[in-house]
Each structure stands twice: as structure tokens, then as C-alpha cells.
């Protein structure tokens with residue numbers, strides 16, 4: 001599913017050019033639930049953005065679903081993210097004063113063709129995250145946990161191959177954290193590939209596999 | 225933006241109004257005209273002001289002009305006085321204008337009922353009158369005035385005709401609110417004067433207007449023995465009157481035009497500022513949209529559309545206020561303005577163009593933003 005080969009990332013702005021990521025090689029199979037762990041600033045988000053085709057590595061190759069991502073142009077990468085990848089962020093990133101449903105439908109605007117069954121699909125994914133009775137609520141009328149669930153529904157709308165979640169529980173209380181991890185667990189059971197980024201060991205333990213980032217390198221610390 | 229578009233609408237409407245005004249003026253004055261007024265005429269607020277009684281022009285001057293200036297086709301002297309007219313119990317004050325039959329030819333005055341008076345009636349100072357339609361309505365209501373006796377001052381006059389309705393002229397004078405009687409009659413029987421106030425002179429062709437004006441001036445100066453004194457008359461020709469009018473309109477148009485362009489520019493800069501702020505405040509939104517699949521061009525389009533909508537709203541209100549102002553100005557101020565729908569549309573389109581132009585920079589800034597930078601921004 002995802003194959004990264006000798007990926008290196010150096011931010012050109014940093015004065016000392018020590019790479020944030022150094023010689024990262026990893027492979028993730030379809031249907032796996034993987035956690036990427038590491039301390040703050042270790043480069044977890046950087047790695048996730050690269051794997052999610054939001055950023056390009058300084059060096060190295062990335063293969064997604066058998067396709068070499070490296071040679072793709074900007075528009076092709078946008079289309080790829082739209083169709084195959086769902087993102088969930090620590091800060092939810094919902095459009096305020098916009099209903100849960102419209103937030104969920106946002107990725108469809110950027111699809112090749114706006115589907116006729118968009119509304120049904122929107123309601124369906126909202127039901128999947130347990131928000132069937134909050135469809136018409138504005139994003140800013142929802143609690144943090146509910147907002148993150150809307151974000152997960154948004155990630156699901158295009159039926160993606162992979163879901164990337166960057167510290168999805170970082171801004172949530174323990175109750176909401178449990179709910180979100182529960183939903184991610186369900187999605188995994190349905191056969192989706194899930195990659196979660198976290199600094200929290202207990203969160204990481206929900207995954208099948210844990211990779212740890214340290215000094216720009218990666219180490220396998222849990223493998224069933 | 226609003227002011228800019230409003231100005232465009234007003235400007236073009238005004239321009240069209242002025243153009244119509246000038247055409248009207250030429251049409252109603254008659255063509256190839258030179259006007260000589262007794263004494264010095266000053267323009268106050270666009271209207272002629274003449275000292276009340278000026279005794280410089282005589283009928284003999286008219287004869288001399290017709291005889292000695294070759295390019296003159298026709299000359300019509302006139303003198304007028306505001307007086308009371310009465311028919312049965314109705315009674316009103318109006319301008320009594322004494323003219324020769326030439327005036328009807330030169331100034332294209334026609335009757336809708338009855339006839340004009342002839343040279344014989346003029347020469348023998350008959351008491352006949354051709355009345356304006358306002359007079360006909362006020363005094364006679366629905367009755368046909370022709371053949372009835374009215375009283376001007378105390379003297380009885382027979383109404384021989386009613387003039388076709390001409391409306392209010394460029395300077396706000398109602399051309400239907402007057403009575404034409406023979407010049408000899410007004411001079412010998414009503415006012416008892418040897419002097420006339422005005423001469424309308426028609427020149428054979430437009431090119432001769434300026435040379436004829438010069439000849440007439442010299443002739444009158446000689447006849448009045450002015451030596452090195454200033455003119456005791458005012459002479460204007462149609463070419464210069466039209467030119468002056470055009471000049472005034474042009475100045476106004478330039479003024480409104482600069483208001484329009486300045487406010488469009490200010491509006492554009494306003495849009496630039498609003499959109500740059502939007503760009504800064506919505507970096508995360510841009511990042512998110514990119515993450516879920518928006519291409520750079522989608523972001524650019526979104527920002528351009530938003531500036532277009534802003535500008536369009538400004539333009540809409542501008543068009544609205546422009547039309548409102550135009551209507552108010554022509555209703556209250558008596559300005560001669562014609563609403564131009566083309567200008568309204570044009571102003572609207574112009575605001576859209578300004579919106580697009582000033583939207584380009586923020587839009588391309590938004591499109592260039594890297595998604596990870598956008599998502600990481602605080």
C-alpha cells in the first residue's frame with residue numbers, strides 16, 4: 001500500500017541543516033493500523049505530511065498503491081489526496097458557521113464530478129461517526145469531540161484507501177479521546193488502512209503496529 | 225467602489241442629458257442663429273440677466289443688418305414685457321412678446337390651432353395674439369381660444385392662433401407660457417417705446433456665423449457711434465453658445481469622471497486590503513482545502529470570485545445610488561439628465577473588472593501558499 005524508500009527531509013529555512021527525517025524506509029500494508037510515535041518535534045507530522053502527499057521529501061522515493069508519487073505534478077497530487085487519502089488533524093480544521101453536513105461534503109467540491117448522491121453520502125458518514133442528529137448543526141455549535149467526529153466523517157466521504165490522523169486526540173478530554181479511538185478502531189475493522197500520529201503511548205497502543213521516530217530515524221517497536 | 229460606479233452612472237447620464245440639451249437648444253433656437261441683445265447680458269446660474277430697460281437697439285438696426293450684411297438670410301427683432309392677461313373671469317401674468325412674422329420662420333414657431341399673424345397685421349399694429357398652450361389651458365380650459373377677445377393689460381386682443389407645445393427650455397423658461405403679438409403693436413400701443421430688446425438673425429450657412437457676427441458687431445458699433453466705448457449690446461452666435469455649453473458639460477464630465485476613477489481606485493485598494501486580510505486569517509482554511517483535494521487553481525478561483533462578489537456588491541449599490549441620484553437631480557434640481565442603462569451596466573462591469581484586477585494579487589498569494597505551511601500557521 002505505502003512504500004517509503006530512504007526518505008530524507010531537511011527544511012531549507014533551518015539554519016543548521018540537520019535533517020528532520022533521515023533515511024526513512026518503511027512499508028505499510030493495506031488494512032494495517034499503524035501508530036507513529038515520538039516526542040514533540042521529532043518529525044512525526046513531517047513524516048505524515050510526506051506520506052500523505054501534502055509535502056515532498058528532500059530525497060527518497062514514495063510509492064502509493066503501486067504508483068510512484070515522486071514524479072507527479074501538483075494538480076495530480078491534489079486529485080490523489082482527494083480520492084485516496086483522508087486527513088484528520090489535531091485542530092479539526094472545520095469551517096465555522098458552516099453546518100456539519102456542508103463541512104463533510106467539502107472534499108466532494110474538488111472531485112472531478114460532484115456526485116448526485118452527495119447528501120445521502122454525507123448523512124451516511126455522519127451516521128457512521130454517531131452524529132446523525134447533528135447534521136444541520138454549525139461547526140462552532142459542536143463540542144470538541146463532536147467536531148473531531150465531523151472531521152473523521154469528512155475524511156471518509158470519498159471512501160479513501162488511507163486515513164491519516166495527526167494527534168487526533170491532542171485537543172480532547174479522555175471521554176472524547178475514547179470515542180475517537182473507538183471510531184478509528186471500527187474503521188480499521190471495516191478494513192481501512194489507518195495511520196495515527198501521536199506522542200501518547202496509550203493512544204499508540206490501540207494500533208497493531210507502532211513505529212517510533214527518534215533523531216530522524218524510525219524504529220519498529222511493536223509488530224504483531 | 226459604490227461611489228465610483230454611482231459616478232459613472234451619473235456622469236454618463238449627465239453627458240447624455242447635456243447632449244440632448246444641446247440638440248434641443250439648437251432645434252428650438254432655429255439653425256444658424258446669431259442673437260443680439262440690447263445692453264450687456266450676463267449669465268447668472270445659466271440664465272440670462274439683462275438690465276430691465278435698455279435703450280440701445282432700434283428697429284432701424286435690424287433693417288440695416290438685413291441690408292448690409294450679405295450672409296444674413298432673415299432678421300427678427302423682438303421686445304417683451306410681463307403683463308396681465310384676462311379672459312372672462314380667468315386672469316394671469318405672462319410674458320407678452322412682440323415679434324415680426326420673421327420670428328415664426330427663424331425660430332420654427334408653429335400653431336396647432338388657428339394661424340400666425342402676417343406682415344400687414346404687424347405693420348398696421350393690429351391687436352392680434354398667438355398664445356402659448358399654457359395660456360390656452362389656464363384661460364380657456366377646454367374651449368377653443370381662436371376668435372375670442374382677451375385683454376392684455378387693458379387693451380382687447382383677438383386670439384388668432386395657439387402655438388404648438390414646446391415645453392420648458394434649457395434654462396428652465398416655459399416656452400408655452402407666453403403670448404406673441406405684432407412688434408409694432410407692442411411698441412406703439414402697449415409699451416410705447418422706440419427700442420427693441422433682442423434681434424434673432426439667421427445666417428445663410430453655418431460657416432458664415434463667425435464672419436457675420438463680426439460684420440454685425442462693426443455695423444452696430446458704427447451705427448451707435450461707440451468710438452472706443454465698449455459694446456452697448458451683446459452678440460452671441462450659435463456656434464459659440466453650443467461651444468460654451470459643451471465646454472461646461474465637458475468640465476463637469478471630467479470632474480465626475482475623476483471622482484469615478486479615484487473612487488474606483490480606492491474601492492480596488494479596499495478590496496485588495498480586505499482580500500489580503502482574508503488571506504491571512506484563512507490560511508488554515510486554505511491548507512485544509514488543499515489537504516482534501518483543492519488544486520492551486522481552485523483556491524485562486526475561490527479568492528477571485530470573492531473579490532468579484534465584493535466588487536459586484538459595491539457596484540450594485542453604486543448603480544442603485546447612481547440611478548437614485550440621477551432621478552432626484554432631474555426631479556428636484558431641474559437638471560437635464562437622462563438615465564443611461566448602458567452606463568449603469570458599464571459601471572457595474574467596471575466594478576467587476578476592478579474587483580478582478582485587485583483580486584489577482586491576493587488570489588495568487590493564496591494559491592501559492594504551500595499546504596503544510598498553511599496548516600502549521602497559528
Ligand SMILES: Nc1ncnc2c1ncn2[C@@H]1O[C@H](COP(=O)(O)OP(=O)(O)O)[C@@H](O)[C@H]1O
Pocket residue numbers: 011012013014020038039040041042043044045046047597600
Ligand atoms: N516549515 C518548517 N520550517 C522549518 N522547520 C520546520 C518546519 N516545520 C517543522 N519544522 C521543524 O521540524 C521539526 C519536526 O517538526 P514536526 O514534524 O512538526 O514534529 P512533531 O509533529 O513530531 O512534533 C521540528 O523541529 C520543527 O521545528
Ligand SMILES: [Mg+2]
Pocket residue numbers: 044045046166
Ligand atoms: Mg506534530
